[in-house]
Structures are given as C-alpha cells and as structure tokens.
Amino acid sequence: MKPFLGRSKKSPVRPVKRVRITQPSPTEKPTxxxxxxxxxxxxxxxxxWPGDSPFEVMVGAILTQNTAWSNVEKALANLVAADVLSLTHMLRLPEPDLAALIRPAGYFNLKARRLQNLCRWLHNCGGVMALSSWETGRLRDALLGVNGVGMETADDILLYALDRDVxxxxxxxxxxxxxxxxxxxxxxxxxxxxxxxxxxxxxxxxxxxxxxxxxxxxxxxxxxxxxxxxxxxxxxxxxxxxxx
Ligand code: SF4
CATH class of the missing domain: 1.10.1670.10 (Helix-hairpin-Helix base-excision DNA repair enzymes (C-terminal))
Structure with a gap:
C-alpha cells in the first residue's frame, strides 16, 4: 500500500489561506x-480528510453520508472513547451499541448496519492491508457490492483510505x-x-x-x-x- 494520505485530526474544511491570486485571461476556456x-x-x-488509519477513514466515509463533518467528528470521538475504532472491536460490537455511539452522525441505525457490512467485508477480505494487492477496478466493484456503499463513498475510501488514483x-x-x-x-x-x-x-x-x-x-x-x-x-x- 502507498503511504496513507490523511493524517490531520483537524476539520477537513480548513480556514481559507489566501495566497497569490492568478486571474485567468477573459478569453481562456476552463479546463x-x-x-x-x-x-x-x-x-x-x-x-x-482526517484520520489516523485507513480504517478510520473508511468509517468516516460511511459516517459522513448526508451529514456535516462536525457531526462525524463527534461520532468518531465516541468510538475512540469507547476504544472500538478498529476492525476487530467494531466487528464484535452489537449493532445497537454501535448505533448509540455514532448517534451524533445521524441515521445512526442505518449507518451502524452499513459500518458492520463494511467490517464484515473487510474481515472476509483479510483486513485493510490485504487490499493493497487488489487492482483498483476490482476493489471498486467489490466496495460497491457492500450494502450501503455507493459510488461517492467507495471513491472516498479508494482515494483517502487506500491512496488509489480515483x-x-x-x-x-x-x-x-x-x-x-x-x-x-x-x-x-x-x-x-x-x-x-x-x-x-x-x-x-x-x-x-x-x-x-x-x-x-x-x-x-x-x-x-x-x-x-x-x-x-x-x-x-x-x-x-x-x-x-
Ligand atoms: S459561480 Fe463562478 S464566479 Fe461565482 S463563485 Fe462560483 S466559480 Fe466563482
């Protein structure tokens, strides 16, 4: 696996840092x-994209569906505090308990089910590291086969958790x-x-x-x-x- 991109724990929406402004020519076409x-x-x-591990980024990709990142941060903080932000621990966690922990992210029952679908799939694949040998197209197709993972979520995972060219x-x-x-x-x-x-x-x-x-x-x-x-x-x- 290539080096993981996301390391910062800060919000993904960073304060705007204004630097040199290059004004395009009026005749220029957008490319x-x-x-x-x-x-x-x-x-x-x-x-x-904050996250200390590819697995945390994957969890964030599910939690961020239809909600602001500030809510995701609260849910992730609950998972960290409960010491369940790992594949092994999340797999063992009863779905209602997981739902209670991720409540701040909204749609918590649905997202708990989706997280456990993703965890089961990851476990069956042999864990996150085992995915490094998968070709990107095959990996994307497999992710899209996980109930609750749509195209945007799959591509968030591919790009930000697995450093794929997507x-x-x-x-x-x-x-x-x-x-x-x-x-x-x-x-x-x-x-x-x-x-x-x-x-x-x-x-x-x-x-x-x-x-x-x-x-x-x-x-x-x-x-x-x-x-x-x-x-x-x-x-x-x-x-x-x-x-x-
Ligand atoms: S609509 Fe066009 S000009 Fe206006 S903020 Fe968006 S990109 Fe800029």
Whole structure:
C-alpha cells in the first residue's frame, strides 16, 4: 500500500489561506488543469480528510453520508472513547451499541448496519492491508457490492483510505463544474469521474487536492448563493456570463 494520505485530526474544511491570486485571461476556456491551478493559487495547499488509519477513514466515509463533518467528528470521538475504532472491536460490537455511539452522525441505525457490512467485508477480505494487492477496478466493484456503499463513498475510501488514483464526485464538484461551464450538469457519475481523472492527471495526491480545493471554494465563495465578485475564476465562469 502507498503511504496513507490523511493524517490531520483537524476539520477537513480548513480556514481559507489566501495566497497569490492568478486571474485567468477573459478569453481562456476552463479546463480541469486550469481550474486546479487557479484554486490552488487562491486557497493554497489543503490538508484533507482526517484520520489516523485507513480504517478510520473508511468509517468516516460511511459516517459522513448526508451529514456535516462536525457531526462525524463527534461520532468518531465516541468510538475512540469507547476504544472500538478498529476492525476487530467494531466487528464484535452489537449493532445497537454501535448505533448509540455514532448517534451524533445521524441515521445512526442505518449507518451502524452499513459500518458492520463494511467490517464484515473487510474481515472476509483479510483486513485493510490485504487490499493493497487488489487492482483498483476490482476493489471498486467489490466496495460497491457492500450494502450501503455507493459510488461517492467507495471513491472516498479508494482515494483517502487506500491512496488509489480515483477522483471523488460530490455535490460540490457538480455545482462548481456546472457553474463554471465545464460540464452541462447532467453527466453520469462515472463519466465525470473518468473525465477528470483523464484530463487532470497527476494521480491520487492531485485528485485529493483538487477535491479538497473544490470543497474549500464551495464553502468560501461558490456557495449556494455564490460570491462571484471576489472569485478568481469569474472571468471564465459561465454562471457570471449568464447572470450579466
Ligand atoms: S464566479 Fe461565482 S459561480 Fe463562478 S466559480 Fe466563482 S463563485 Fe462560483
């Protein structure tokens, strides 16, 4: 297995660190490398996805479904305090007890079931380390076969827990890409993921940074109600042109 990416215990939404701003030319068309470069210049390096082990990142990927990360942190803290944040301990934990511990993350009964589905699958595979020899496509298919693991969760696990060259598509990426005009908004998940991976390149570290930068941008400027006046991408943004 390649070195694990996530080490920080800090929130994944880091305070915005503003650095040099590179304004694109008005005639420039958005490309994924150009968007990555502009966001990186604006927000700087992102430390992304907290977790002390690949297993903790996997647990976080389930817990973060349909909830804010601040709630996930409370649930993870409960699991740490109860000393059950390991595959062995979580497998032994009765589902109602697990549900009680992860209550702050919401949908706790459903997520407890999903966590134990994931744990059973991991156990049957021989544990997290045994996955290092699996080819990424096979691993992704197997993860998608675990009840409760959808495409975004599978790709969170592949990228952030297992350091695989996979880009994660989520609501922030779709909103940003659609507004900037690089997609039309109706792209299928796998098609969009494959397009970013092919056109951006750079592998897991670049994909993780790009995803983190898009979320930072979605929190800071490209919000539900976007703050376009101070956006470094406004000169090439289709949303701005359409709003003029
Ligand atoms: S100009 Fe506005 S809509 Fe376009 S990327 Fe920036 S914040 Fe989002």
């Amino acid at each position: 994924f490398p150009r968007l990555y470069s502009a966001l990186r210049d604006h927000y700087g390096q992102q430390d992304w 880009f994660v598509v989520d609501s922030y990426t779709r909103r940003f890409f659609a507004r900037i005009g690089i997609i039309d908004g109706g792209d299928a998940y796998d098609s969009l993921r494959a397009t970013v991976e092919r056109e951006l390149g750079g592998g897991a570290r670049v994909f993780a940074q790009f995803h983190a930068l898009i979320i930072a941008h979605g929190k800071a400027l490209c919000r539900k109600k976007p703050l376009c006046d101070t956006c470094p991408l406004r000169s090439i943004c289709a949303f701005v042109r359409a709003s003029a």
